[in-house]
Amino acid sequence: MYSLWIAAIIGIIEGLTEFLPVSSTGHMILAQSLLGVHEDEPLMKTFTIVIQLGAILAVVIVYWRRILRIVGIDREPVPVKAGESRLSLVHILLGIVPAMLIAFLFDDLIETYLFSPHTVVVSLILGGILMIAAEKKMERNEAPVVEDMDGISLRQALLIGLYQCLAVLIPGFSRSGATMAGGMLHGVSRKAGADFTFIMAVPIMFAASSYSLLKSYKNFTADDILFFLTGFVVSFLVALLAIVTFIRFVQRMKLTYFSYYRFALAAIFIVYLYFI
Numbered sequence: 001m002y003s004l005w006i007a008a009i010i011g012i013i014e015g016l017t018e019f020l021p022v023s024s025t026g027h028m029i030l031a032q033s034l035l036g037v038h039e040d041e042p043l044m045k046t047f048t049i050v051i052q053l054g055a056i057l058a059v060v061i062v063y064w065r066r067i068l069r070i071v072g073i074d075r076e077p078v079p080v081k082a083g084e085s086r087l088s089l090v091h092i093l094l095g096i097v098p099a100m101l102i103a104f105l106f107d108d109l110i111e112t113y114l115f116s117p118h119t120v121v122v123s124l125i126l127g128g129i130l131m132i133a134a135e136k137k138m139e140r141n142e143a144p145v146v147e148d149m150d151g152i153s154l155r156q157a158l159l160i161g162l163y164q165c166l167a168v169l170i171p172g173f174s175r176s177g178a179t180m181a182g183g184m185l186h187g188v189s190r191k192a193g194a195d196f197t198f199i200m201a202v203p204i205m206f207a208a209s210s211y212s213l214l215k216s217y218k219n220f221t222a223d224d225i226l227f228f229l230t231g232f233v234v235s236f237l238v239a240l241l242a243i244v245t246f247i248r249f250v251q252r253m254k255l256t257y258f259s260y261y262r263f264a265l266a267a268i269f270i271v272y273l274y275f276i
Contacts, residue, residue, distance in 0.1 A: 004230050006035060011051050011231040015238025018055040019198060020246060021131060021177030021258045026120040026265060029172075030272065033117075043224065046216045050228045052209045054235035059198050062243050066199065087150050087196070094154060095161040095179075095196065096204045102168045103208060110169065117273055120172030124266040127166075127173045127181075128259035134181035135256045138190075146188045149195040159186050160196065164204075174262075175201070181255060190250050198243060 013031050017024040028048065032039045039045070060067065070089055103110075138145070146152055152160075163182025167175035176197045183193030220228070246253075 002037065002227065004227060006037060007047070007227050007230040008234050009035065010037070010047070011054070011234030012238050014048075014051045014231075015055055015058070015235040015240075016242050018052070018235075018239055019059070019176050019201065019243055021127070021174050021180055021255060022261055022265070023120065023124055023127065023172045023174040023177070025174075026124055026172040026269070029117055029120055030265075030269060033272070042216060046213070046220050047224075047228060047231055049209050049212045049216065051231040051235035052205060054232040055239040056202055056205050056209070057236050058239035058243055059202050061240060062247075063195075063199055063202075066195075067202065070199070087152060087199075091152060091154060091157040091196075092200060092203065094157040095164065095200045098158075098161045099164040099168045099175075100204060100207060102165050106169070110171065114169075115171045117269055119170065121266050121269045121273070123170040123172035123174075124262045124269070126170070127177045128262040128266075130166075131177055131181045131255035131259045131262075134184035135254050138184050144187065146192050149188075149192045149199075152183075152188060152192060152196055156183065156186050156188055157196070159183075160188070160193070161200075164200070177255070177258065177262075184255075190253075190255065191247070194247060194250050198247075 010028070010031060013027050014024060017027045029039065031037075032044070037044060039048075066087075070087060070092065146156070160179050160183045163178045163185075164175055166178045167173040176194070179197040179200070180190060180193040183196065184190060188196070
């Protein structure tokens, strides 16, 4: 078993990158390689799932009131004015069903043929280009922009869901980067797109993690409890901080800056893969 420091470091990377538009997959592959961790080991596959659940819990904590409202069990529902809409379960389903369908149909093929550092390099660059294009369109201000996620239409929710499929099909593309950029290309602000992205993450990541955990739960033993618990707690705390910080600054923090970071990370990958 690896040391608790390894669990903490990987937990930090997962929590910090899972919900930012920088590709958690790319960071995890690079970090595990540098740390001498074999990502294909059954133990590490299960560990990765466990720390993802920690990141999901952070979203639930931040958005618990909104989640209760969406599922209709909020004890203090906010009144809806005439002509005003509210984000609903239908919006969430339209946002997650396309990606979940793609994952269900092609998960084994993607994991076998596309889950590699080489794919991550390409997807980091492509995702960065998409985010720059979204920012350019937003700067032109050609049409009214939805500033709050309650204003997202069913059509916009579906379109965002279709962009999310890019992250499923191409490991390293970044789910949050794809959905936020997709929303901006279709009239949704960065802030509204980020909020919608984080809430969508709860069912889709929980479903994906649960499915993966069912396939690999036999890798979990009592001796690994402290290792797994360390990664889970660290991932949860760091993800909580990352989400709150990102939401606070997203209105004035352009995705372009994250694109430049992605390009730099892709360059590091290229050096690591071909010159070291």
